[in-house]
Amino acid sequence: MSLLRVSHLSMSFGGVKAVDDVSFDIEPGKLLALIGPNGAGKSTCFNIVNGQLRPSRGSVMLDGEELVGMRPRDIWRRGVGRTFQVAATFNSMTVLENVQMALLSREKRLYGLWKPAASQFEEQALALLDQVGMAAHAQRACSVLAYGDVKRVEMAIALANRPKLLLMDEPTAGMAPQERNELMALTKRLAVERNIGVLFTEHSMDVVFASADDIIVLARGKLIAQGNAHMIRNDANVQAVYFGTGKTFQPRAPLSAGGGEAPMEPRA
Ligand code: ADP
Ligand code: MG
Numbered sequence: 001m002s003l004l005r006v007s008h009l010s011m012s013f014g015g016v017k018a019v020d021d022v023s024f025d026i027e028p029g030k031l032l033a034l035i036g037p038n039g040a041g042k043s044t045c046f047n048i049v050n051g052q053l054r055p056s057r058g059s060v061m062l063d064g065e066e067l068v069g070m071r072p073r074d075i076w077r078r079g080v081g082r083t084f085q086v087a088a089t090f091n092s093m094t095v096l097e098n099v100q101m102a103l104l105s106r107e108k109r110l111y112g113l114w115k116p117a118a119s120q121f122e123e124q125a126l127a128l129l130d131q132v133g134m135a136a137h138a139q140r141a142c143s144v145l146a147y148g149d150v151k152r153v154e155m156a157i158a159l160a161n162r163p164k165l166l167l168m169d170e171p172t173a174g175m176a177p178q179e180r181n182e183l184m185a186l187t188k189r190l191a192v193e194r195n196i197g198v199l200f201t202e203h204s205m206d207v208v209f210a211s212a213d214d215i216i217v218l219a220r221g222k223l224i225a226q227g228n229a230h231m232i233r234n235d236a237n238v239q240a241v242y243f244g245t246g247k248t249f250q251p252r253a254p255l256s257a258g259g260g261e262a263p264m265e266p267r268a
Helices: 042-049 072-077 095-111 119-131 147-160 177-194 205-211 229-233 236-242
Strands: 004-013 016-026 031-035 057-062 080-082 165-168 197-200 214-219 222-227 248-251 264-267
Touching: 004 042, 016 042, 016 057, 016 197, 016 214, 016 222, 031 042, 031 177, 031 205, 042 057, 072 080, 080 147, 095 119, 095 147, 119 147, 147 177, 165 177, 177 197, 177 205, 205 229, 214 229, 214 236, 222 229, 222 236
Parallel strands: 031 197, 031 214, 080 165, 165 197
Antiparallel strands: 004 016, 004 057, 214 222, 248 264
């Protein structure tokens, strides 16, 4: 059984079919990239899975349980985590305190106990920060962190809830190419280690092709292609929807004469 099974999802806004009969599965420990031009319906899909939007049709099953109709908080409780969820308190606390708060909130949810001091979660919080490469920054205020480091703290916060599924809508927006690759490499490592399924969107095709196990392509709400990097790169429908949108797939010169596939890069 798949971790997440999305079937025949449809959602309209007025006359616009934002998502039109979309189905896909995610397995534990795997990264699925959802790509497509602006307005393709990617964020709408995310917001249906996390419960912010209710689809007009379709089903979202997590571990065999229907999520459609549940409140976002109940979906989160079942192990659907999101990055990009910066709490209002985020900037006023240190890196360590933010992760401690997230651990505390999980404990409270599981056992209904209010622990007045978060101190006992210090070790666990430091361990999580270590996993995302932020242990050295534990005592710093979040407000002074570099953008890429904020994303790593968000990852630690999401992991504190021990998610089964992580949703990352444009997690690397605003990052330099090197940072993008690092964040997705980290995500991939954590997903494999912790057996977490990941659904993400990403604009850089290089990053998608390097990190995703599987890719689905949306265009005007419809799923037009699905497969691994090699299949997507060579798909005529995918090339057609990206043609004229400012992103086209152009072969780059191979890095070595070793006969491997030439990586492709979207060209602005
Ligand atoms: P993407 O994330 O792929 O850029 P979206 O899911 O945000 O695409 O949008 C898909 C389509 O749905 C677009 O045509 C967009 O204008 C429309 N849309 C998205 N959200 C809303 C909304 N809340 N109200 C009206 N139209 C919306
Ligand atoms: Mg979007």
